[in-house]
Amino acid sequence: xxxxxxxxxxxxxxxxxxxxxxxxxxxxxxxxxxxxxxxxxxxxxxxxxxxxxxxxxxxxxxxxxxxxxxxxxxxxxxxxxxxxxxxxxxxxxxxxxxxxxxxxxxxxxxxxxxxxxx
Amino acid sequence: xxxxxxxxxxxxxxxxxxxxxxxxxxxxxxxxxxxxxxxxxxxxxxxxxxxxxxxxxxxxxxxxxxxxxxxxxxxxxxxxxxxxxxxxxxxxxxxxxxxxxxxxxxxxxxxxxx
Numbered sequence: 001x002x003x004x005x006x007x008x009x010x011x012x013x014x015x016x017x018x019x020x021x022x023x024x025x026x027x028x029x030x031x032x033x034x035x036x037x038x039x040x041x042x043x044x045x046x047x048x049x050x051x052x053x054x055x056x057x058x059x060x061x062x063x064x065x066x067x068x069x070x071x072x073x074x075x076x077x078x079x080x081x082x083x084x085x086x087x088x089x090x091x092x093x094x095x096x097x098x099x100x101x102x103x104x105x106x107x108x109x110x111x112x113x114x115x116x117x118x
Numbered sequence: 119x120x121x122x123x124x125x126x127x128x129x130x131x132x133x134x135x136x137x138x139x140x141x142x143x144x145x146x147x148x149x150x151x152x153x154x155x156x157x158x159x160x161x162x163x164x165x166x167x168x169x170x171x172x173x174x175x176x177x178x179x180x181x182x183x184x185x186x187x188x189x190x191x192x193x194x195x196x197x198x199x200x201x202x203x204x205x206x207x208x209x210x211x212x213x214x215x216x217x218x219x220x221x222x223x224x225x226x227x228x229x230x231x232x
Contacts, residue, residue: 032218038161043209043222091161095220107220109155109163 002028004096006110013084014118021079021113023094029074030096034107035067038091050077074099084117091115120145122212124223131200132231138185139195139226141210149215152186152193157225158206166208169193171215197228205230 003026013019023033031052036044048058048069056069066088068080077096081088091114095107121144131137143152154166169177169186176184181201185194197204210223 034219041207041225041227043224044163046219049218093161093163095163106165106168111160111162 002026002096002098002106002108004094004108004110006092006094006113008113009111010114010116012116012118015085016083018080018082019084019115021081021092021094021115023077023079023096023110025075025096025098025108028096028098028100028108030077031074031099033071033077033094033096035069035077035079036093036095038093038112040091044093047079081115084115086117089115089117120147120150120212120214120221122210122221122223124208124210124226126226127224128227128229130229130231131197131204133200133202135200136196136198137200137228139197139208139210139228141193141195141223143191143193143210143212143221145191145212145214147214150217151213151215152184153211153213153220154182154184154193154195155209155211155222156204156206157209158203163209167195200230202230202232204228 005024007022033050035047047062048056050056050071052071071077093112095109123142150171152169156164167179181198207225212221
């Protein structure tokens with residue numbers, strides 16, 4: 001089956017620093033990747049849709065300058081949390097669509113990254 | 119805008135018994151996809167089952183089956199012969215056939231008692 005990896009799986013950083021999270025599709029090419037944020041015992045909140053070779057589309061209320069998304073290749077998307085603050089602490093999940101399966105849209109999810117900002 | 123509602127924040131089931139998780143949705147589209155995802159304590163999202171709205175036949179995957187009522191906009195998940203490994207948060211999700219995004223419900227925590 002299709003596998004999506006995320007790196008790192010967890011990260012602790014100091015307030016004011018930037019953190020980059022990578023999302024990779026390991027055995028398929030993904031023209032579209034999605035970034036979600038999840039608080040404990042809550043649902044996934046879509047932050048942005050990342051399309052290879054173009055600018056990401058952000059959901060309403062998500063700060064573009066705070067959460068930088070780059071989808072430079074068909075297998076890699078990155079989320080950079082800039083000038084992180086404790087309120088950015090959360091669980092970040094990416095997902096990817098196989099470009100060959102564009103109609104049925106099975107999204108394959110990464111294992112998530114736990115970010116803690118001190 | 120489409121919405122997905124899961125009205126059961128928590129459910130419990132005895133091992134080997136059957137449990138049904140509820141999901142309703144609201145949409146004006148005629149073609150779409152519905153999904154149930156499982157999120158165990160590891161927090162890895164796992165696709166449990168998928169239903170295409172144009173198919174009248176309810177999807178099944180081993181012990182998991184759905185009751186899809188298009189007119190009522192209802193999409194419940196039945197888990198038969200519940201196992202301890204079924205304990206997880208379950209999310210119902212919607213996606214329009216031409217859309218890009220998944221719309222998730224709030225989730226239902228399923229506890230399995232031994």
